[in-house]
Amino acid sequence: MSHQVSASHHPFQHGVLYDYHRSSACYRVRIALHLLDIPYQKVSVNLLESEQTAAGFINPMHAVPFWQDEHIGLSQSLAIIEYLNESVSEDDGASLLPDDRQQRAQCRALAQIVACDIHPLNNLRVLKYLAAVNASSDDANTATSRSPLDLTDSSCSTNRGALTNRSNKPMIDRQHWYHHWLAAGFNAYEANLSDTLFSCGDVPTLADVCLIPQLYNARRFAFSLDSYPKIQAIETRCLQLPAFINAQPEVAAEQSA
Numbered sequence: 001m002s003h004q005v006s007a008s009h010h011p012f013q014h015g016v017l018y019d020y021h022r023s024s025a026c027y028r029v030r031i032a033l034h035l036l037d038i039p040y041q042k043v044s045v046n047l048l049e050s051e052q053t054a055a056g057f058i059n060p061m062h063a064v065p066f067w068q069d070e071h072i073g074l075s076q077s078l079a080i081i082e083y084l085n086e087s088v089s090e091d092d093g094a095s096l097l098p099d100d101r102q103q104r105a106q107c108r109a110l111a112q113i114v115a116c117d118i119h120p121l122n123n124l125r126v127l128k129y130l131a132a133v134n135a136s137s138d139d140a141n142t143a144t145s146r147s148p149l150d151l152t153d154s155s156c157s158t159n160r161g162a163l164t165n166r167s168n169k170p171m172i173d174r175q176h177w178y179h180h181w182l183a184a185g186f187n188a189y190e191a192n193l194s195d196t197l198f199s200c201g202d203v204p205t206l207a208d209v210c211l212i213p214q215l216y217n218a219r220r221f222a223f224s225l226d227s228y229p230k231i232q233a234i235e236t237r238c239l240q241l242p243a244f245i246n247a248q249p250e251v252a253a254e255q256s257a
């Protein structure tokens with residue numbers, strides 16, 4: 001499997017990625033674009049300023065990434081990556097998926113551990129919703145208000161790791177929640193790995209494209225990766241490759257500045 005694509009065979013004239021540098025779903029697409037050597041332009045969408053929620057935003061799901069080219073407008077990172085992959089593979093045989101059918105299925109399964117079983121549960125709107133539910137159960141009793149993102153409220157007390165509000169109702173702690181779903185997913189991911197250089201063989205694939213951004217998020221939330229030696233070894237290898245380095249949030253932020 002090769003990731004080299006000749007410059008004359010780019011499948012799109014006008015590929016545009018609606019992107020936020022810290023979004024891990026966008027980070028996946030940026031890695032894939034670099035691995036497939038597809039040139040593109042970016043439209044920055046600032047999630048912290050809720051630009052994705054604007055009426056008429058290009059993605060009715062109000063999320064990034066979103067891909068637009070002369071043929072299609074497309075949401076969902078995995079759909080975008082498979083579309084990009086197929087568009088390039090048709091011309092050059094480069095692929096982010098293994099040739100072997102069983103390995104291909106296994107690769108998609110690993111990618112979906114991250115994209116379906118970890119990420120959606122730890123997404124910004126889910127964390128905001130948790131915070132709002134916590135706040136409303138407290139506010140109903142105390143008539144205080146707080147930011148929907150503030151889950152470390154001083155009015156919470158801990159009881160064997162569980163948080164309660166002033167009226168002793170259980171609250172969900174953001175860090176606990178985040179770590180719980182990371183551990184569930186990474187435990188399964190690690191258990192599925194064999195002794196190959198990358199997640200599915202000896203070249204990077206769709207699985208690695210999903211894994212690396214999730215590891216970036218895990219570190220942001222102070223999640224220990226000590227229990228995952230194979231995952232860590234794969235991360236080290238990926239982060240030596242230009243396609244992964246150039247897609248990193250810090251690099252993407254500089255490019256957008």
Ligand SMILES: N[C@@H](CCC(=O)N[C@@H](CS)C(=O)NCC(=O)O)C(=O)O
Pocket residue numbers: 022023024025026047052062063064065075076077078115123124125126
């Ligand atoms: N399943 C979607 C998830 C897209 C998604 O939720 N993106 C996040 C950033 S990683 C987002 O835009 N969140 C905005 C929000 O939650 O308000 C995908 O894989 O593209």
